[in-house]
Amino acid sequence: MASSKPAFFFSATQSVDDRLGAAFTFIWANYAGLREFWWQVRGFKQQFPELHIKEVEKKFLSGLPIPGGIDFKKAFLNSDWAAHEQEFSKWLIFECCTLYEGWAEKVCHDLFSKSKRDSHAKSLQFPFVDAANPGYKSVITDANSQVSTFMQQELLPTLKASKLNCWDQMDAHLTAYSYFKKCRNSIIHSDGLCTQSILDLQVKIALEQSKKPSPFKNNFSLPVQVLNQKITFDLRDCILFGTIARKLICTLDAALSVASKSEVVMENRLRNLSSKKDKWKSLPSDPLRYEQRIHRMLSAAKIPEPQNLVNFIGWMKGKKLI
Template sequence: MQQFFFAESKAFGSRVEQLFNFIHPASVALWNLRWQVQGFVSASPGATEAELSGRFSSGSGIKASNLKEVCVETPWESQMGQFAQIVGANMIALYEGWSEEIFFKLTGKRPGRGPGPSKDIQFPSRGQFGRVTKGVRDVLADMHAIGISSEMKAAFFPVYSASKKYSHNELDGLTALYRYHKEIRNSFMHGGGLASKVAEAAWRNASTLTKVDIGGKADPILTQITEGQSITYTIEEAIQLADVIIRLVHTIDAELSYSSQAEQYFLDAWKASSGILKLQQLPTDTVRRDRRIAKICRKVGFVTPADPAAAITLGKRAGMIS
């Protein structure tokens, strides 16, 4: 089960689930359609496109064209490559949208055309993999420099950072691998599927990574990229990208959960929760008190705190409990 601190991260997790809830059955459906069309054409070699469309798309509201070309003449691997591009483009868009929203929440500023935290977070840190300007760790350091809440760190960070997807030590390797996928996406969208010089450089950086660098059970899945040459992208690579991005969001979300802005976000959510004043008076018994603060935290959309006393300190300081 995914656990995120910020609402934007929770929305990201839901959208990723929706994407794969579409991709998985859609790919299975296409596989079965291919099998059925191939069987029909084998039995009726002279079947027309109109006959095929009438047989396999009737009632769908969609006119199926070129079913013979799609299901008989087109290799399955080619179609899986199309699914891979859909997954890759959507995952990158989700990550970019999440980064813009999370840093707008924390800074109050929308990203401009130049560098900024929502863009820098998509690169390895300064000095890593040829990066000469700010990257992922630099952005987190900047946010922590603005202010850290020791109570938030004690109360919630241990829970969010306990996720199997939390990958703080691998942030630079993960963002280097992300750049490989991002430049493939850019080449498809802006270069007609031909690799750019930047894409080749991103592949060279990613090709130095091992499973240790990305915290995985296996080395990264990569296909060599050469400038000016057509790019091949597989569904295995797209699934790898999804895991990379999910791990980045888990890690960054956890790291930002103890910023001073996160404390205010937590308290604002507490104050806005309906019926929360009924829980204002804490029991004197320690066990019941800890259960009460855990109930409050879950009610306002967060996890049971690792350190109930720290959450109580936050609530008392804000006048929410006594």
């Protein structure tokens, strides 16, 4: 398998997976920088308690262009590190929820008619409950009402073999996602106060991870929440939530890849590629170089490795892509 080929099918999945990694790198860089800055400012003020806060600010910010103001008292002297960790936890939750929601909207745009896109994007964020509340299963059922045998045979085995695939534990993982999403929504709409639905979801997660074995690779610590009181987060839980979001996206990517519309998406991706550069239209006659060119074409179009390249080439010829 060519190492440059992606592990996911949909362009949205490939993009969000990269963006999640970039987001975490940026967040941890900020975490490390703020932690060091927080320690230095507090240490300096302890050594020179007589200095006015403006003099402390000048000591650390002199010559450094800052696009906005910093309240040194609030950020460094009056806030303990636990308070900052709560803010980093919120940042992680917001980032992961936003990326997952954006992914669901983009994939639903690729697969469904305009009348279904919004409702299906929402359904992909909820576990299966019953026939009245089927959540993600209703979307997969709709997408796969017409299945591509070619996609099933050639791409699905590669996609579902990912270590991130959690198909057998989808409901547990989406329950965890729903919990953090509810917390995010409370921060936005209810001043971060705990609601009964948040408490109910926390109980469901606790029940899930009490199973032997647990559906989660690492269990959540789940700090005790109190109804109508501020929600508290464990930073490690929020890191685990990032993994949950990534696993859900990976799993649904594979489940939706076998739809007939997904085959059309792949065909269009390859057709757009060949229309941009002449080198994809003229293939070498040498068999080895011919296969190498096809591999490079798949890599350029970000198509996962097929199970049988000969079969894939036959499909491409049938679609007049080569």
